[in-house]
Amino acid sequence: xxxxxxxxxxxxxxxxxxxALAGCAKKPTTVDAPAGETVGSTTGDAGATSGTTGxxxxxxxxxPGTGADAAGATAATTTILFDFDSAExxxxxxxxxxxxxxxIAASPAVRVRLEGNTDERGSPEYNIGLGERxxxxxxxxxxxxxxxxxxxxxxxxxxxxPSVEGGSEEAWSQNRRVEIVYLGGGR
Amino acid sequence: MTDLLRSLxxxxxxxxxxxxxxxxxxxxxxxxxxPIPIAIVPxxxxxxxxxxxxxxxxxxxxxRSGRFQGLERGSMLEQPVPGTRFDLANWRLLKTDYLxxxxxxxxxQQWTVQFELYNVLTGERLLxxxxxxxxxxxxQAAHRVSDMVYEKILGVPGAFSTRIAYVAVSGVAPQRRxxxxxxxxxxxxxxxxxxxxxxxxxxxxxxxxxxxxxxxFEGQMSAIYVQELRTGRRERVSARAGINGAxxxxxxxRRLALTLSSREGNVDVYVMDLASRDLLxxxxxxxxxxxxAWAPDGRTLYFTSxxxxxxxxxxxxxxAGQRPARVTFEGPYNARPRVSPDGRQLVVVTLDQxxxxxxxxxxxxxxxxxxxxxxxDEGPSFAxxxxxxxxxxxxxxxxxLATAAVDGSVTSRLTSEVGDIREPAWSPQPRT
Numbered sequence: 001x002x003x004x005x006x007x008x009x010x011x012x013x014x015x016x017x018x019x020a021l022a023g024c025a026k027k028p029t030t031v032d033a034p035a036g037e038t039v040g041s042t043t044g045d046a047g048a049t050s051g052t053t054g055x056x057x058x059x060x061x062x063x064p065g066t067g068a069d070a071a072g073a074t075a076a077t078t079t080i081l082f083d084f085d086s087a088e089x090x091x092x093x094x095x096x097x098x099x100x101x102x103x104i105a106a107s108p109a110v111r112v113r114l115e116g117n118t119d120e121r122g123s124p125e126y127n128i129g130l131g132e133r134x135x136x137x138x139x140x141x142x143x144x145x146x147x148x149x150x151x152x153x154x155x156x157x158x159x160x161x162p163s164v165e166g167g168s169e170e171a172w173s174q175n176r177r178v179e180i181v182y183l184g185g186g187r
Numbered sequence: 188m189t190d191l192l193r194s195l196x197x198x199x200x201x202x203x204x205x206x207x208x209x210x211x212x213x214x215x216x217x218x219x220x221x222p223i224p225i226a227i228v229p230x231x232x233x234x235x236x237x238x239x240x241x242x243x244x245x246x247x248x249x250x251r252s253g254r255f256q257g258l259e260r261g262s263m264l265e266q267p268v269p270g271t272r273f274d275l276a277n278w279r280l281l282k283t284d285y286l287x288x289x290x291x292x293x294x295x296q297q298w299t300v301q302f303e304l305y306n307v308l309t310g311e312r313l314l315x316x317x318x319x320x321x322x323x324x325x326x327q328a329a330h331r332v333s334d335m336v337y338e339k340i341l342g343v344p345g346a347f348s349t350r351i352a353y354v355a356v357s358g359v360a361p362q363r364r365x366x367x368x369x370x371x372x373x374x375x376x377x378x379x380x381x382x383x384x385x386x387x388x389x390x391x392x393x394x395x396x397x398x399x400x401x402x403x404f405e406g407q408m409s410a411i412y413v414q415e416l417r418t419g420r421r422e423r424v425s426a427r428a429g430i431n432g433a434x435x436x437x438x439x440x441r442r443l444a445l446t447l448s449s450r451e452g453n454v455d456v457y458v459m460d461l462a463s464r465d466l467l468x469x470x471x472x473x474x475x476x477x478x479x480a481w482a483p484d485g486r487t488l489y490f491t492s493x494x495x496x497x498x499x500x501x502x503x504x505x506x507a508g509q510r511p512a513r514v515t516f517e518g519p520y521n522a523r524p525r526v527s528p529d530g531r532q533l534v535v536v537t538l539d540q541x542x543x544x545x546x547x548x549x550x551x552x553x554x555x556x557x558x559x560x561x562x563x564d565e566g567p568s569f570a571x572x573x574x575x576x577x578x579x580x581x582x583x584x585x586x587x588l589a590t591a592a593v594d595g596s597v598t599s600r601l602t603s604e605v606g607d608i609r610e611p612a613w614s615p616q617p618r619t
Binding site for chain 2: 120124167
């Protein structure tokens with residue numbers, strides 16, 4: 001049975017603050033990530049994309065899968081992709097991991113955040129756990145290659161921040177990833 | 188930016204009103220094969236005009252439940268009001284089982300909604316009530332009428348006076364925005380209570396319906412907040428390194444079950460005493476243990492764990508030395524349990540023929556059945572009457588909300604004009 005209620009169709013009022021006249025006794029809390037020292041383009045906040053901070057801000061990100069076998073750290077990919085339901089760092093990333101570990105170990109001031117992500121399938125909070133597991137796997141790989149533990153933090157975004165929109169296998173494979181984000185202090 | 192500066196920025200933004208957006212539209216996608224015929228006569232207005240068509244709101248509510256079919260107004264042979272004589276034969280002729288009549292009377296600064304419910308076959312008057320309604324609350328009064336009619340006929344409370352919270356995501360990276368919205372159960376009166384450029388997850392209602400706990404990634408780390416809806420005042424209750432996730436209120440509202448991770452990434456379930464912020468560790472396993480849900484007795488938690496390889500649902504008593512017992516056995520993936528108000532059923536996300544769907548698990552027998560047929564159904568939340576769950580699904584690539592009767596008989600979809608809608612949470616019954 002498929003019944004719809006045209007009389008029940010409601011207006012979608014756009015989020016123009018000028019329209020917010022009626023029923024606004026309570027106000028939304030608006031939060032924004034801090035502008036500042038974040039390097040890299042994945043953070044999605046205005047501060048990070050404005051490029052107004054330190055000299056290394058806005059460092060270009062190689063496309064996933066490129067440069068993975070390059071020797072130089074700056075050429076190494078900052079995106080590590082994973083197989084479905086797996087937190088195993090694939091062998092193709094060995095040289096990239098080695099390059100990042102060297103770069104981190106070379107400058108004690110460098111701080112790296114490993115951002116774990118999953119595809120959209122399954123339960124969001126369980127996916128937070130999976131993303132953390134992936135970030136930890138990359139962290140362990142970096143530690144094994146000599147990166148100091150104190151310079152590395154992890155965060156899991158689960159399925160909340162896809163890099164590619166859509167429900168295709170291709171999008172999912174790009175979204176199952178850990179992003180290596182260099183924070184302030186990088187050379 | 189320092190925490191202080193960020194707080195100041197938040198305060199500055201409080202000057203803005205909540206933009207009303209992301210309003211939802213309800214569509215019944217599968218109803219009962221034989222819904223109960225009911226006639227809701229337009230309520231007489233002794234002094235008009237009034238801003239709400241009360242009878243229409245009631246009819247929409249009852250039809251949205253999938254269990255009733257309203258009678259077209261054009262077919263009505265008469266439009267009686269309470270206190271006048273009318274001919275039941277006229278209504279039997281139209282094959283309607285029940286009849287609702289009413290009027291709206293001005294009462295000083297207030298309105299009074301009077302209504303009666305009749306059994307058309309027996310002629311018995313089943314209900315007769317008068318509801319005072321503050322100005323601007325006529326629609327709430329109409330939802331109360333729906334609740335009372337629904338309960339009188341079906342024997343279970345309605346859930347039309349409740350609210351839902353959900354997360355609306357719009358735009359694409361790096362301009363993606365996340366908004367936490369609270370709306371009436373029919374999707375009307377949406378109000379944004381948090382607006383962020385970083386993910387918002389897992390809204391959870393306090394048992395008194397006054398507060399929401401949720402996860403926000405503002406500051407590029409996860410943290411759990413508790414926000415008072417009336418004032419907008421909020422408190423950060425957990426912001427440890429790693430995961431702060433999956434908040435769930437205890438039935439007494441004093442504790443919060445939540446998920447935290449160790450520096451090595453071990454993900455476990457804890458219970459926080461909200462007054463003291465003391466933490467009690469509940470699980471201790473190298474696997475992912477998350478998504479806690481309280482049983483109504485307040486002494487048992489259900490949670491998701493992949494300790495056996497794939498995620499399954501487990502149960503643990505909150506007493507010293509308890510070990511978890513596995514609850515779900517059917518299928519390779521069962522996660523995100525929510526407990527029915529009577530504690531007898533769980534609704535879970537289950538992998539069914541390669542698709543993520545909702546399963547209802549009988550706690551006593553462990554038997555489960557699938558109640559939805561989407562490809563990516565997730566995040567179910569029980570209505571406080573236990574009859575229906577609301578959940579997130581995808582339709583033509585967009586996130587939408589849907590409801591399904593726990594017995595699988597009725598489904599409806601709530602779609603929005605903009606963006607992805609997900610992570611719904613159904614409020615408790617309002618206090619009356």
